[in-house]
Amino acid sequence: MSILVDKQNKVIVQGMLGEKGTFHTKRMIEFGTNVVAGVIPEKGGSEYLNLPIFDTVCDAVEQTGADTSIIFASSPFAGDSMMEAADAGIRLCICITGRIPQQDMMRVKRYIKGFDESERMQLIGPGSAGIISPGKGLVGVMPSYFYREGDVGIIARAGTLGFEAAYQLHKADIGISTSVGIGSETITGTTFVELLERFNTDDETKAVIMLGEIGGLQEVEAARYFRDHMKKPVISYIAGVAAPKGKRMGHAGAIITAYGESAAEKIEALKECNMPIVSDPSIFAESIKEFL
């Protein structure tokens, strides 16, 4: 098994025409992901990268049976794209685009919650690096060549930190079941807790690396879930010990505004839940090895 993405996903691409969309669509196809169509308003009926193009997500879903979407549309339009996917019955939506206005995300989340739970789309991102289940599927922008099949799950807010961890595992001959980039915007879809829950019941995952950072409180919620429900080892890293308060460190969500959001305060809260913490980001592989 793996979580969220395997060989079954039928993937459409929203915002495929741009440089990023084109580049990563090709890479996903090369990887073996079942990309079935693209959605480009006004270009419906044409072809791009040998894929059929539809005007709307609804058309694409009806014609191809797509259940998964990946979004590269630029930030002013990405909120609209997410809602269109939810409306069309897409089950899993990965929004790579970041820097989306907060109020757009507030509305997107509110809109998605309006669906009955059984029909509700799972949103990963925005600002996500996507999902990769090595040997099965890539719906994301990971450089797949150093992701090998295995039994470690990775959840990362920051894309590059997830890559770094995967690369360290690769060098140490450790494989990955699924790696998910959840993004580090102020408001995001899926959280650490929801993904820990999935890894908890995934037969192929033996241990999880959780890569958090400053801003927000979701790492602390994840630590509580770990303490109360997690049956597998999890190691965590919180980036931003050296970050000052009130400064936005690259990501929209990486800003300390309230108590509990700094790295030191989070680490304190994680320790209280007995979650193992790695303080050196160059030793992820060694640290997870102990638990395999």
Added chain:
Amino acid sequence: MDIHEYQAKELLSEFGVTVPQGGLAYSPAQAVYRAKGIESENVLVKAQIHSGARTAAGGIVPCSGEDEIRKAADELMGKCLVTRQTGPKGQIVHRLYVEQQMDSVREYYVGFVLDRQMERVVVMASADGGMNIEDRYNQKPESLIRAVIEPAVGMQTFQARWIVFKLGIDKSLLTQMVTTLLGCYRAFRDLDATLVEINPLAVTSDGQLVALDAKMSFDDNALFRRERIANLRDEAQEDPLSRKATERGLNYVRLDGDIGCLVNGAGLALATLDLIQVAGGKPANFLDIGVGAQPDVVNKAINTMLADESVKVILVNIFAGTNRCDWIAEGLVAAIKKFNVSVPVIVRLAGTNAKTGKTILQESGVAVVIAESMRDAAELAVEQVK
């Protein structure tokens, strides 16, 4: 993005919030002229910097009459104000706001922010206006009233009324207070704000509800659709290096150490700062060149870092996923030659084409130290500054 008090007041007044009479001045003469347009004799000369807590720093001066206004304006203009929010470097005053002085009998606090956990806008209100709200909250959290706004329908009148009754505000002020609260909410929503704060919101002796100070911040990611707000940016209030970096399309935050960092990806950049700290050093900056960096970006990044005189060593940490180490190496060599970089440069390259990248660096003849891991790189950099 932050704006000045006078700009926030102008915006909020368009949404029905009452503010004192006032005018903007760039010189003492202009301040005197502005005061003439104000009906009362007593005015405040207020330094316009992107910071609160200005009273304690001497940035707000009560005046009566031309001479006092000229003197106060003369002293404030060009002065570097250090408040508890500016940090030790302070902010230089380039603009003054001359405002009618109001007599207040009661002062309230009203603030609108986004609550990340709830993913909703929250209104906070308190009957202890004027003072620092964080201090107040820490002392007496129950004194802060909170109402959550449902995004699909927006703030409702009953919520505004509820706040008024909860605060124990005199019922004769009900309509004014409801107008003010709903106005603030609409300003927050319609202008893509991330913060709207009125502190203090005062009741005057003649029964008026007036915003004596106002603060607004805006969502940088929404400025593309808020041209008017984007035009309110006061570049003089920003760190010149950070401003330059932003113009160059870099993600840069200046810090107070001496190890310059050039990293791809915000998460890795944060982790690099941490490693430097673990190794006993202090980073001079956060700099993320982005995930798909091209050689000219490296050039811009090196240029930005060199402008900071406190940088004693440069640490380059690249993990190439979707970009390529050979591009980065080429860019580095070119930049080091172009700018005659004299400080030591430590480079860690990993990921796509790392080998080629290292070869390029070694064969270039420029003096760089190649580190094998992130940690080695951080330790080597710290050694250089010790």
